[in-house]
Amino acid sequence: MFANKSQTIDISNLCKSYGSVNALDDVSLNISAGEFLTLLGPSGSGKTTLLMALAGFVRPDGGSIRFGDREMITTPPHKRGLGMVFQSYALFPFMTVAENVAYPLKIRGVSKSDQKIRAERALETVELGGYGNRRINQLSGGQKQRVALARAMVFEPQIILMDEPLSALDKKLREHMQIELKALHQKLDATIVYVTHDQREALTMSDRIAVVNHGRIEQVETPERLYRQPHSFFVADFIGESISLPVTVAKGTAQLGERVLKSDLPIALGSGGHRLVVRPELLEVTPGDVPETANDLSGYVHDIIYQGDSVLVIVQHDSVGQINVRVPANRAGQIGLPSKGERIGLALHPEDTIIVPEHIS
Amino acid sequence: MSIHESNGSPQSLKNASKIKFEERRESLTFLGLSLPAILAIFIVVFLPIIWLSSLSFYNAAGELSMENYARIYESALYRRTFVVTFQISIAVTLICVLLGYPLCYWLTKLPDRTASILMIFVLVPFWTSILVRTYAWLVLLQRNGIINSSLMSLGIIDEPLQLAHNLTGSIIGMVHVMLPFLVLPLYATMRSIDTDLVRAAVGLGSSPREAFWRVFFPMSRPGLFAGIVLVFILSLGFYVTPALMGGGRVQMLAQRIESTITIYSNWGAASALGVVLLLLALVMIWLMNRVFGLDKLFMR
Numbered sequence: 001m002f003a004n005k006s007q008t009i010d011i012s013n014l015c016k017s018y019g020s021v022n023a024l025d026d027v028s029l030n031i032s033a034g035e036f037l038t039l040l041g042p043s044g045s046g047k048t049t050l051l052m053a054l055a056g057f058v059r060p061d062g063g064s065i066r067f068g069d070r071e072m073i074t075t076p077p078h079k080r081g082l083g084m085v086f087q088s089y090a091l092f093p094f095m096t097v098a099e100n101v102a103y104p105l106k107i108r109g110v111s112k113s114d115q116k117i118r119a120e121r122a123l124e125t126v127e128l129g130g131y132g133n134r135r136i137n138q139l140s141g142g143q144k145q146r147v148a149l150a151r152a153m154v155f156e157p158q159i160i161l162m163d164e165p166l167s168a169l170d171k172k173l174r175e176h177m178q179i180e181l182k183a184l185h186q187k188l189d190a191t192i193v194y195v196t197h198d199q200r201e202a203l204t205m206s207d208r209i210a211v212v213n214h215g216r217i218e219q220v221e222t223p224e225r226l227y228r229q230p231h232s233f234f235v236a237d238f239i240g241e242s243i244s245l246p247v248t249v250a251k252g253t254a255q256l257g258e259r260v261l262k263s264d265l266p267i268a269l270g271s272g273g274h275r276l277v278v279r280p281e282l283l284e285v286t287p288g289d290v291p292e293t294a295n296d297l298s299g300y301v302h303d304i305i306y307q308g309d310s311v312l313v314i315v316q317h318d319s320v321g322q323i324n325v326r327v328p329a330n331r332a333g334q335i336g337l338p339s340k341g342e343r344i345g346l347a348l349h350p351e352d353t354i355i356v357p358e359h360i361s
Numbered sequence: 362m363s364i365h366e367s368n369g370s371p372q373s374l375k376n377a378s379k380i381k382f383e384e385r386r387e388s389l390t391f392l393g394l395s396l397p398a399i400l401a402i403f404i405v406v407f408l409p410i411i412w413l414s415s416l417s418f419y420n421a422a423g424e425l426s427m428e429n430y431a432r433i434y435e436s437a438l439y440r441r442t443f444v445v446t447f448q449i450s451i452a453v454t455l456i457c458v459l460l461g462y463p464l465c466y467w468l469t470k471l472p473d474r475t476a477s478i479l480m481i482f483v484l485v486p487f488w489t490s491i492l493v494r495t496y497a498w499l500v501l502l503q504r505n506g507i508i509n510s511s512l513m514s515l516g517i518i519d520e521p522l523q524l525a526h527n528l529t530g531s532i533i534g535m536v537h538v539m540l541p542f543l544v545l546p547l548y549a550t551m552r553s554i555d556t557d558l559v560r561a562a563v564g565l566g567s568s569p570r571e572a573f574w575r576v577f578f579p580m581s582r583p584g585l586f587a588g589i590v591l592v593f594i595l596s597l598g599f600y601v602t603p604a605l606m607g608g609g610r611v612q613m614l615a616q617r618i619e620s621t622i623t624i625y626s627n628w629g630a631a632s633a634l635g636v637v638l639l640l641l642a643l644v645m646i647w648l649m650n651r652v653f654g655l656d657k658l659f660m661r
Contacts, residue, residue: 084564090557
């Protein structure tokens, strides 16, 4: 592949409103060349609107979209040179697999013989070599998805947009395709913008994730940092499993009830008060007393739920209420969990103590 | 354990005969439910067709002969009637397509609510008697009708246009009656086309025009075909509107059949015309199927 073929995407001050609803509220985002960036958010958050604005199907009220150094804001969709994958696959039912994949080449005036060679090569990339003569209705959901991918990349676009491409697949296939898609991205020299509402999918595949909520980008980060250091309650709550407890913050320290919380993580500014976010798997079950260096969240075992790979312990804390703890099944066997009604020692270490504002400022 | 024991030996299949009986009873119930409809179709459609076609093989003297068909073939008047019938039907179908296709396309682009309100305007005339609509057109189109008088008062024309009681009038009236038959199946098909398909085509580099012709139009063809067949076949046998709007100057097949019976009371000749019309209609459907390649389109 050629160096620097993929392109940067620079979005600045993008606005779009439908009546009184701000679908895009002054969105700015810079995506590097060759990056796999995921727009993650609940339905109605504006993530699809943002993708459709990139594609040119939604006309923003204002702002700028640049691919490389070219301003695209008024360029019609068919001149943006994008590869696109849709949630519904959007394969043309009256064409064969090969005709579908060759479609972008045909439009670009590539010769018939070249069309054939390149379509077959693209099909091989998605492991569908030899499927060219099949009809679309003869394919399974996963195969259709692969054909849609092959069609989006056959003309080697510098940018590929994907709108929830895996959401129609069953769980097992979806997880398999996530890994494949990630591997495919490393082979292709293209910037990928991917939309999903599935946080696990976003964590699995992305170089960076932009969390979208109410038409705004709450946080853009690598999966690990997004998980470990969310900037707002929305991000913390949307990504991963967690329970949250209201805390008071004064002079840079947070208090849970009477106790001062020890935290190594910065406390982001915001409005609407702060919350302590406790992820069930980040709590440590301690056999004896909780060490001085950690925050003590000990309580009494309310229930123990066996979930195969792990055990979920529901703990009734003395003052703040219910806290969930997840212990890997094999470790639960080693340490020997207390039974129902007994006291359980829970340590929340300072590096795992996440304190976030209710709303970002 | 019990699975192993019962495997392979048919007599140990529990309740097998009961299940079989239940299955048969169910299919008999379905047959019983559809029997009235099957009987009705047989009595109302097939018996008259059989009776009519047998009539066509008897001449006026009541002897078995091919005389009626020979006359259709030889008579210039009959041949002229067939040609006119086809010409008018083709013209009406074409005009319906030219008016109806853009209308449906526009309707699919509108928000659902607006589109359904506008569909009512297409459907309301559909629910009105053909006779009423035809007379309404006569009022509008006649020599001193609203259209001629307003065009003249605006100074666009000096002489009233001959819009009714001729071919033009017949076609205008027929198009108005036939348009819903094209619009309904076509609109239903267009509505069901996934908008993502056109978006995908455009997103992958087609201009909107190219996307329309390469993707949307092929996808709309089954509906268009259904509409064309309906309009064309119905036009072939249309009686009321051409009879009234044509003012006796336009003779289509249905009128010819009617006059054969009422004036000459020649049932054999009229039946022969009817049989030829039916056969021609079937041939047309077959031909159109070949042209549009329907089998290919429906293979999804």
